[in-house]
Amino acid sequence: MTIDTTRRGALATLGAAAATSILAPAAFAAAPIAGKQAAGVYRNRIGDMEITIVTDGARTMAMPDTFVRNVAKEEVGKALEASAMSAARMTVPYNPMLVNTGGKLVLVDTGNGQGDAKGEVGLLLPNMTAAGVDPKQVDIVVITHFHGDHILGLRMADGSLAFPNAEVKVPAAEYAFWMSDDNMAKAPDAMKGAFALVRRIFKDMGDRLTQYAMDKEVAPGMTPFATPGHTPGHTSLALQSGNSRMLLQGDVTNIPALFLRNPGWHVMFDMDAAKAEETRRRFYDRASADKVLVGGFHFPFPALGYVEKDGASNFRLVPVVWNTTL
Amino acid sequence: MTIDTTRRGALATLGAAAATSILAPAAFAAAPIAGKQAAGVYRNRIGDMEITIVTDGARTMAMPDTFVRNVAKEEVGKALEASAMSAARMTVPYNPMLVNTGGKLVLVDTGNGQGDAKGEVGLLLPNMTAAGVDPKQVDIVVITHFHGDHILGLRMADGSLAFPNAEVKVPAAEYAFWMSDDNMAKAPDAMKGAFALVRRIFKDMGDRLTQYAMDKEVAPGMTPFATPGHTPGHTSLALQSGNSRMLLQGDVTNIPALFLRNPGWHVMFDMDAAKAEETRRRFYDRASADKVLVGGFHFPFPALGYVEKDGASNFRLVPVVWNTTL
Numbered sequence: 018m019t020i021d022t023t024r025r026g027a028l029a030t031l032g033a034a035a036a037t038s039i040l041a042p043a044a045f046a047a048a049p050i051a052g053k054q055a056a057g058v059y060r061n062r063i064g065d066m067e068i069t070i071v072t073d074g075a076r077t078m079a080m081p082d083t084f085v086r087n088v089a090k091e092e093v094g095k096a097l098e099a100s101a102m103s104a105a106r107m108t109v110p111y112n113p114m115l116v117n118t119g120g121k122l123v124l125v126d127t128g129n130g131q132g133d134a135k136g137e138v139g140l141l142l143p144n145m146t147a148a149g150v151d152p153k154q155v156d157i158v159v160i161t162h163f164h165g166d167h168i169l170g171l172r173m174a175d176g177s178l179a180f181p182n183a184e185v186k187v188p189a190a191e192y193a194f195w196m197s198d199d200n201m202a203k204a205p206d207a208m209k210g211a212f213a214l215v216r217r218i219f220k221d222m223g224d225r226l227t228q229y230a231m232d233k234e235v236a237p238g239m240t241p242f243a244t245p246g247h248t249p250g251h252t253s254l255a256l257q258s259g260n261s262r263m264l265l266q267g268d269v270t271n272i273p274a275l276f277l278r279n280p281g282w283h284v285m286f287d288m289d290a291a292k293a294e295e296t297r298r299r300f301y302d303r304a305s306a307d308k309v310l311v312g313g314f315h316f317p318f319p320a321l322g323y324v325e326k327d328g329a330s331n332f333r334l335v336p337v338v339w340n341t342t343l
Numbered sequence: 344m345t346i347d348t349t350r351r352g353a354l355a356t357l358g359a360a361a362a363t364s365i366l367a368p369a370a371f372a373a374a375p376i377a378g379k380q381a382a383g384v385y386r387n388r389i390g391d392m393e394i395t396i397v398t399d400g401a402r403t404m405a406m407p408d409t410f411v412r413n414v415a416k417e418e419v420g421k422a423l424e425a426s427a428m429s430a431a432r433m434t435v436p437y438n439p440m441l442v443n444t445g446g447k448l449v450l451v452d453t454g455n456g457q458g459d460a461k462g463e464v465g466l467l468l469p470n471m472t473a474a475g476v477d478p479k480q481v482d483i484v485v486i487t488h489f490h491g492d493h494i495l496g497l498r499m500a501d502g503s504l505a506f507p508n509a510e511v512k513v514p515a516a517e518y519a520f521w522m523s524d525d526n527m528a529k530a531p532d533a534m535k536g537a538f539a540l541v542r543r544i545f546k547d548m549g550d551r552l553t554q555y556a557m558d559k560e561v562a563p564g565m566t567p568f569a570t571p572g573h574t575p576g577h578t579s580l581a582l583q584s585g586n587s588r589m590l591l592q593g594d595v596t597n598i599p600a601l602f603l604r605n606p607g608w609h610v611m612f613d614m615d616a617a618k619a620e621e622t623r624r625r626f627y628d629r630a631s632a633d634k635v636l637v638g639g640f641h642f643p644f645p646a647l648g649y650v651e652k653d654g655a656s657n658f659r660l661v662p663v664v665w666n667t668t669l
């Protein structure tokens with residue numbers, strides 16, 4: 018059953034007479050309650066490149082007991098509350114980014130695909146439509162790593178390709194890890210599904226799938242660099258056009274209110290926690306020293322900000338001020 | 344001359360032969376550069392009310408020498424840089440808000456109207472269209488105070504009413520101050536234009552214009568309360584539906600990076616700086632103690648956040664995390 022939460026709906030149920038007695042003499046607003054969020058689309062210019070953040074949505078969930086492996090749940094809750102977020106129910110956003118290099122339209126990561134019953138995620142395609150982009154126009158999909166929230170969106174619910182004209186470029190080290198039958202056999206049962214998912218998504222891609230190496234452009238002005246730990250082949254991207262630069266971090270951190278403020282905290286999704294922390298500190302030392310714009314897949318939409326040192330070993334994210342012109 | 348900044352445009356200028364030699368074998372992106380920002384529209388639910396922030400844009404300008412009257416320009420610049428904003432060129436956003444009470448569609452403040460040659464502001468109407476709202480659907484316009492960026496949008500460039508079916512509700516104290524010929528005569532020359540503007544905007548509104556008193560609803564669930572100092576009759580609004588509340592502050596502060604962090608700083612637009620500071624401290628003491636959501640006309644879009652104490656006498660804004668569902 019679809020629940021009509023508008024007052025108009027409730028009153029229709031009560032009948033016109035009841036409505037009149039309750040509300041008279043107020044008129045109904047001519048404009049109905051929209052009942053859903055506006056499209057999450059935000060553009061930014063880097064030299065001649067146009068970046069479009071197109072959110073796939075956000076999942077709100079009861080905080081897992083071990084969301085941060087090496088910190089007590091209560092302390093994690095306090096950090097969330099300090100950022101005006103709920104300690105009991107946490108929200109994790111997912112933000113794929115389109116890069117129009119002028120020559121190529123490149124999508125970096127693809128979100129959660131079409132399978133979410135609650136409608137919290139899987140918004141990439143409708144939001145791309147709102148942004149005026151047809152999935153057929155995507156020339157290249159660059160994947161940072163093989164977790165489901167980054168690769169599920171490569172396929173529609175029926176298994177067909179969501180971006181039918183796109184090359185799909187994946188990190189060679191990541192592909193090698195997940196496609197190894199040996200690694201799959203050795204993996205704990207809880208991870209077998211992740212291996213199966215990778216095989217299902219990348220199956221039968223043929224020539225359109227290519228593995229990329231570090232430090233060589235995957236598209237004009239877009240250079241991948243290794244940021245391992247979250248997964249074995251996890252990769253970030255440096256964008257450069259003229260004198261303008263930005264970094265797309267992928268999952269160097271999950272939500273910044275926890276892991277950018279506390280880079281020593283280990284999110285449950287980091288496969289090699291020590292290496293992920295080392296990568297994280299190196300990445301943010303560099304990003305804060307260079308004062309370079311950073312895009313983060315799990316940053317709150319529009320998922321762009323600058324990283325600042327906060328004391329000797331912590332950081333904070335200064336979100337961009339929403340530009341209304343480019 | 345319009346400058347075509349797309350690579351496609353540049354290559355058309357070079358000619359097809361040159362383009363081939365430079366780029367072959369790369370194809371052009373099917374998707375053109377959008378070249379403008381996406382619509383700034385964000386919704387939030389307060390009980391049965393639906394709030395839609397519809398940005399009017401933002402002005403970027405060289406920082407005036409006396410933007411903060413009682414603080415040196417260099418110190419103001421440092422505060423801007425600490426929030427990843429430019430010290431030389433500051434950006435002031437303008438964010439009118441629509442409130443659909445279920446019974447009435449209410450617009451709070453109207454932005455800068457149609458006269459901006461650069462296209463930085465005057466985006467309220469196109470963004471309302473993007474939000475699926477026709478200006479004819481607005482039942483009530485509530486004005487917080489009579490500065491141009493709040494009232495200019497009441498009229499189109501030709502002088503006609505932008506919201507032709509709306510009642511226009513204005514604070515009685517504000518109306519009394521600006522419509523007083525005595526006050527206009529006494530005002531310094533630099534302020535005469537502001538008096539003339541008020542007269543031009545509110546002229547010939549007849550019965551549709553009403554003056555509202557404090558602490559009595561201007562629409563269901565929307566109660567104004569006095570926050571004087573910025574202007575003599577400056578007003579904020581408390582919204583309540585069920586157990587959910589929020590505050591629309593109007594111009595209790597200009598940009599939060601300066602004046603929420605430093606409530607003792609006096610923006611050049613505050614007409615009675617001492618009273619404005621007293622109002623500001625009282626407002627944020629209350630907002631931080633109550634942990635109530637605050638909407639700020641000059642906060643960065645989506646212009647919603649929570650106010651936290653920062654030491655004994657300063658505050659900081661914790662912006663909401665963008666919700667992708669309602």
